[in-house]
Amino acid sequence: MKKNRRSTFSGSRKFLFALFALFLSLSATAQMVTVKGQVADTAGEPIIGASIKENGTTNGTITNFDGNFELQVNEGALLTISYIGYTTIEVKATANMVVTLKEDTELLDEVVVIGYGSVKRKDVTTSISSVSTKDLDIRPIVSAGQAIQGKAAGVSVIQPNGSPGAELSIRVRGTTSFNGSNDPLYVVDGVPVDNIGFLSANDIESMQILKDASSAAIYGARAANGVIIITTKGGAKNEAKISFNAQLTLSRVSEKIKPLNAQQYKDLQDEIGMISLPENLKDQTDWFDEAYSTGVMQSYQASVSNGNDKTQYFLSGGYLDEKGVLNTAFYKRYNFRANIDSELRKWLRVNANVSYSDYVNNGVQTGLGANRGGVVLSVINTPSYAPIWDPNNEGQYYNQFYGINNITNPLENMERDKYRRNRENRLIASGSATITFMPELTFKSSFTLDRRNALSTTFLDPISTAWGRENYGTASDNRNQNTVITFDNVLNFNKNFNKHGLDVMLGTSWTDSDYRNSWINGSHFRDSIIQTLNAANKISWDGTGTSISQWGINSYMGRVSYNFASKYLVTANMRMDGSSKLHPDHRWGTFPSFSAAWRMSSEAFMSNLEWLDDLKIRGGWGQTGNQSGIGDYSYLLLYNISRQEWWKEGQQNALPNISQANLRTKDLTWETTTQTNFGIDFTAFNNRLTITADYYYKKTTDMLMYVSLPAGQGASSITRNEGEMVNKGFEFAVNSKNIQGVFNWSTDFNISFNRNKLTKLELQKIYTAAKTSDFTNENVVRNEPGRPLGGFYGYISDGVNPETGELIYRDINKDGKISASDRTYIGDPNPDFIYGLTNTFSWKNLNLTVFIQGSYGNDIFNASRIETEGMYDGKNQSTRVLNRWKIPGQITNVPKAGFDLKNSTYFIEDGSYLRVKDISLSYNLQLPFLKKAGISRLQPYFTATNLLTWTKYKGMDPEVNQWGNSGAVQGIDWGTYPHSKSFVFGVNVEF
Structure with missing residues (x-):
């Protein structure tokens, strides 16, 4: 009986090796196809710089001036096509493609970070301002606080002097204290800190400003001057x-x-x-x-x-x-x-x-x-x-x-x-x-x-x-x-x-x-x-x-x-x-x-x-x-x-x-x-x-x-x-x-x-x-x-x-x-x-x-x-x-x-x-x-x-x-x- 079990195991092993070899052979000879196409919006206007990516790989490209693209992919591949402000879609690759992207009307479902949690923007009941971070890497920002100046209603940002590394004076809805601090509370990745001079603007993913008491009160003792919540960047799945x-x-x-x-x-x-x-x-x-x-x-x-x-x-x-x-x-x-x-x-x-x-x-x-x-x-x-x-x-x-x-x-x-x-x-x-x-x-x-x-x-x-x-x-x-x-x-x-x-x-x-x-x-x-x-x-x-x-x-x-x-x-x-x-x-x-x-x-x-x-x-x-x-x-x-x-x-x-x-x-x-x-x-x-x-x-x-x-x-x-x-x-x-x-x-x-x-x-x-x-x-x-x-x-x-x-x-x-x-x-x-x-x-x-x-x-x-x-x-x-x-x-x-x-x-x-x-x-x-x-x-x-x-x-x-x-x-x-x-x-x- 033992001999028979060994024979069975040996046969199974040979079969698996053969199957594995066949898989490698098929993989090695898998056909690559060239995909050409154009990405446009609902009005037919070409979208420049749209991202086309083959799912499960790092293979991708972007559209040119005329919204056109060309990409070699595995036969039968799925493509993810995306562009800022438009809804991301997945489509099967074909030789000639015409792809239409619709405007993202779900921006109201954007997640807003609040105290000890998050909520969809459409469900916000308080006064919260979001500061855009899309242009931070092309501005000469030394302190992250400079990113807020002139960008959020109700927030005053003054650089009292122009010396290198000078601290900023930030006021959320006015001065509230005579001798006490008037600085807002900064919360970086959930950590309350007293200033953000240590933070590089290039590391910032999002900035939310909690301005009224009903949004900031969850931080209680430290929130009288408003709260600025900063989330830094993180890695993304399969995006090296x-x-x-x-x-x-x-x-x-x-x-x-x-x-x-x-x-x-x-x-x-x-x-x-x-x-x-x-x-x-x-x-x-x-x-x-x-x-x-x-x-x-x-x-x-x-x-x-x-x-x-x-x-x-x-x-x-x-x-x-x-x-x-x-x-x-x-x-x-x-x-x-x-x-x-x-x-x-x-x-x-x-x-x-x-x-x-x-x-x-x-x-x-x-x-x-x-x-x-x-x-x-x-x-x-x-x-x-x-x-x-x-x-x-x-x-x-x-x-x-x-x-x-x-x-x-x-x-x-x-x-x-x-x-x-x-x-x-x-x-x-x-x-x-x-x-x-x-x-x-x-x-x-x-x-x-x-x-x-x-x-x-x-x-x-x-x-x-x-x-x-x-x-x-x-x-x-x-x-x-x-x-x-x-x-x-x-x-x-x-x-x-x-x-x-x-x-x-x-x-x-x-x-x-x-x-x-x-x-x-x-x-x-x-x-x-x-x-x-x-x-x-x-x-x-x-x-x-x-x-x-x-x-x-x-x-x-x-x-x-x-x-x-x-x-x-x-x-x-x-x-x-x-x-x-x-x-x-x-x-x-x-x-x-x-x-x-x-x-x-x-x-x-x-x-x-x-x-x-x-x-x-x-x-x-x-x-x-x-x-x-x-x-x-x-x-x-x-x-x-x-x-x-x-x-x-x-x-x-x-x-x-x-x-x-x-x-x-x-x-x-x-x-x-x-x-x-x-x-x-x-x-x-x-x-x-x-x-x-x-x-x-x-x-x-x-x-x-x-x-x-x-x-x-x-x-x-x-x-x-x-x-x-x-x-x-x-x-x-x-x-x-x-x-x-x-x-x-x-x-x-x-x-x-x-x-x-x-x-x-x-x-x-x-x-x-x-x-x-x-x-x-x-x-x-x-x-x-x-x-x-x-x-x-x-x-x-x-x-x-x-x-x-x-x-x-x-x-x-x-x-x-x-x-x-x-x-x-x-x-x-x-x-x-x-x-x-x-x-x-x-x-x-x-x-x-x-x-x-x-x-x-x-x-x-x-x-x-x-x-x-x-x-x-x-x-x-x-x-x-x-x-x-x-x-x-x-x-x-x-x-x-x-x-x-x-x-x-x-x-x-x-x-x-x-x-x-x-x-x-x-x-x-x-x-x-x-x-x-x-x-x-x-x-x-x-x-x-x-x-x-x-x-x-x-x-x-x-x-x-x-x-x-x-x-x-x-x-x-x-x-x-x-x-x-x-x-x-x-x-x-x-x-």
């Missing part, structure tokens, strides 16, 4: 792809403020009468040419992706190197990303996302915190008769300005930043496991580590600069590490019962933060070449220290969504958050939200409107919280410790001095924003026209603020819930496909109106800020109830007195004299509206995009003019002072030299602007040898950025705020690093 993007950007300063030449400077100083200058002054140095040059940015990004039915992956890496228009300014970034998604079992899917970035800049200081206004102002303020180097002291910058001690030449100012380094590396690693108990019920558990290491160093040699010589060289080293751990667990149930749809989510979230900081300062370097604190001969005993702080949040959340036939939709959210930053008796906050929508277009009485695709009315209400922007132990009574020199003679028993730092806040609780939203979504003409309109009302209560205390309280300040603020507005967005066919033209337009008002302050009624000149010595910003945030405060100037040459200041209180009581509100930095307009044109393989962005109705306090037109000391001035008053009876708008200088409307300017932000031209090359080389995309492109700006503003650029991302201070220009006009040359390649 290698992508490469290279950019070269050349930048120049758009506007130049011209200073006085040597003789004009002497004439001015003779009038002021403060210094005596020789008669033979001659121009020696053009400080603008010495300080400014052509900025250059190089950017290289590469990625590979692939996948099968079980596992998909995406790997990317990039390098960005930006040299600014100021010669010492720079920014460099290295970034790496790995996204892996795998179905281990039918019931278990795991995901891992790892992102690492390393970026460094030198943080060129201008205006606030800079030496005498920084480089931008010193370019104008330094007299042109001065040389760069001191002829009597080798290696020293010239500073012998005829007895004037408040001028520092621009190159010495840049030397102060030359060896400044602000470096940070950031690792974000997250992993998740999703268990499918049944098709309707899933459980997802995710864990994230966000670790940031930052190092800031400075060095001044003991020779070049005056400050360096005074201290025999100085250096500093400041290090900090921040580790944030997040652990989320979410249960989702999604079930359709005939016409009923139910989506239920329950979850918990736990976040823990650990921050550590150390700093050291040293001076007295013997050798200027050695740039390390080890070479310092004097370490500052009172300028050295360490700190540590921790905070945590624990959260419980839930959501229920119900819809009937996608016609009547209701969603309710609830989240509870507990924060360690707040007092134990008040640290838990509950943040509910509700929203509903009615799809009128699904009603029977509208069924005969064939041109109407969708009409939906939305409404929602909700609350969100904020606890950012305050210290980790703000509710506690804290103390300051001052070291004592116990080692000195007679001080052997000295102990550290301990003093009270603040008052304890026993009722410190959440800052809460309550928002109501009403909206309409309208889509018609086969998705060729989409209109969205929203009205909102936001009220922030219990604002977290730092309040100054009267003398005698034992401390100078307290952190408390202090006031209330309101934002209300209207936003409108339109997308239209104007022309479709061989030539395509589409338009995206959005406009946003927001009105802000500080409505209540309890303990301290008035807050002032922003002293922009030592000469005027007054704050120019004043905040009090009843006014918009950030109002400018000063004197009203009614022009120049023809007889005296003085500015005429208005006597507000009619007491016959000009005094501090005559100050009033003189300007508002908040715009009436902001807008963006994008027109995209394509003809065959040629694509043109024109993006226009602007702001209207905002004022700017041009504090730079105090230093360049103030004529109050020995600094050089701009050529505008050539029109200054000189003789009685002269009619001019520039006062005399040495006029009575005050913060006034003289320095208030209209900051409205209309800017051609980007013009991008690209071409998709389609050549036979590219196909043979396996290159599916070769797209050279050219982009001009900030090409044209129409504005009445006299400064270098109207998109400005020297106070950066501040909520309380906006719209001040004080020697701010200017924006540039840039020209980008690049190429996209895909294999």
Whole structure:
């Protein structure tokens, strides 16, 4: 019997080998056929660039200018034919084919990512804006936040200065907090992060902005300023792809403020009468040419992706190197990303996302915190008769300005930043496991580590600069590490019962933060070449220290969504958050939200409107919280410790001095924003026209603020819930496909109106800020109830007195004299509206995009003019002072030299602007040898950025705020690093 079994097995094996050999033989001799055809739309117009792919292989091609294609495939193959905006189809290959693609009218079924889940766009009940990512790889985007500017209604994106790597100020529906953070919460692949400077725009797949409380409330404590959800790219099944993007950007300063030449400077100083200058002054140095040059940015990004039915992956890496228009300014970034998604079992899917970035800049200081206004102002303020180097002291910058001690030449100012380094590396690693108990019920558990290491160093040699010589060289080293751990667990149930749809989510979230900081300062370097604190001969005993702080949040959340036939939709959210930053008796906050929508277009009485695709009315209400922007132990009574020199003679028993730092806040609780939203979504003409309109009302209560205390309280300040603020507005967005066919033209337009008002302050009624000149010595910003945030405060100037040459200041209180009581509100930095307009044109393989962005109705306090037109000391001035008053009876708008200088409307300017932000031209090359080389995309492109700006503003650029991302201070220009006009040359390649 055993022998028979062996014989049977042996025969079976021979049969299988024979069958396998036959299969190989048949495969080897399988016939290939040549398929020719044309792809067109329903109007018969050829579609250029449509993708034709043989199923189950990487074999494919795209249509040419006439919509024609030719491809060799296996006999009987199935072809997948697709094009953006049209429905993908599968057809059997034949020798001669005519394929018609229909427009994709199912865009309403596009999936939109929301908090801890996703939903079809047609079933959205809240206010969500999607930002197009299709042109990100042809724009010179350094920070991913730039992709949002002008692209989403209700979202203001300002780059307060043009320095390399500068952070953005992003506001979703206005400023909601006074001292707290006004930044939106960023959620990248489900991970909450505080900024997105680490993220390469080329890695972004989609961006959704949750604007109203009913959409953002699911993030509760961190969503008061809106939520920006970013999903990065992943691999696709059976689509092996290698992508490469290279950019070269050349930048120049758009506007130049011209200073006085040597003789004009002497004439001015003779009038002021403060210094005596020789008669033979001659121009020696053009400080603008010495300080400014052509900025250059190089950017290289590469990625590979692939996948099968079980596992998909995406790997990317990039390098960005930006040299600014100021010669010492720079920014460099290295970034790496790995996204892996795998179905281990039918019931278990795991995901891992790892992102690492390393970026460094030198943080060129201008205006606030800079030496005498920084480089931008010193370019104008330094007299042109001065040389760069001191002829009597080798290696020293010239500073012998005829007895004037408040001028520092621009190159010495840049030397102060030359060896400044602000470096940070950031690792974000997250992993998740999703268990499918049944098709309707899933459980997802995710864990994230966000670790940031930052190092800031400075060095001044003991020779070049005056400050360096005074201290025999100085250096500093400041290090900090921040580790944030997040652990989320979410249960989702999604079930359709005939016409009923139910989506239920329950979850918990736990976040823990650990921050550590150390700093050291040293001076007295013997050798200027050695740039390390080890070479310092004097370490500052009172300028050295360490700190540590921790905070945590624990959260419980839930959501229920119900819809009937996608016609009547209701969603309710609830989240509870507990924060360690707040007092134990008040640290838990509950943040509910509700929203509903009615799809009128699904009603029977509208069924005969064939041109109407969708009409939906939305409404929602909700609350969100904020606890950012305050210290980790703000509710506690804290103390300051001052070291004592116990080692000195007679001080052997000295102990550290301990003093009270603040008052304890026993009722410190959440800052809460309550928002109501009403909206309409309208889509018609086969998705060729989409209109969205929203009205909102936001009220922030219990604002977290730092309040100054009267003398005698034992401390100078307290952190408390202090006031209330309101934002209300209207936003409108339109997308239209104007022309479709061989030539395509589409338009995206959005406009946003927001009105802000500080409505209540309890303990301290008035807050002032922003002293922009030592000469005027007054704050120019004043905040009090009843006014918009950030109002400018000063004197009203009614022009120049023809007889005296003085500015005429208005006597507000009619007491016959000009005094501090005559100050009033003189300007508002908040715009009436902001807008963006994008027109995209394509003809065959040629694509043109024109993006226009602007702001209207905002004022700017041009504090730079105090230093360049103030004529109050020995600094050089701009050529505008050539029109200054000189003789009685002269009619001019520039006062005399040495006029009575005050913060006034003289320095208030209209900051409205209309800017051609980007013009991008690209071409998709389609050549036979590219196909043979396996290159599916070769797209050279050219982009001009900030090409044209129409504005009445006299400064270098109207998109400005020297106070950066501040909520309380906006719209001040004080020697701010200017924006540039840039020209980008690049190429996209895909294999």
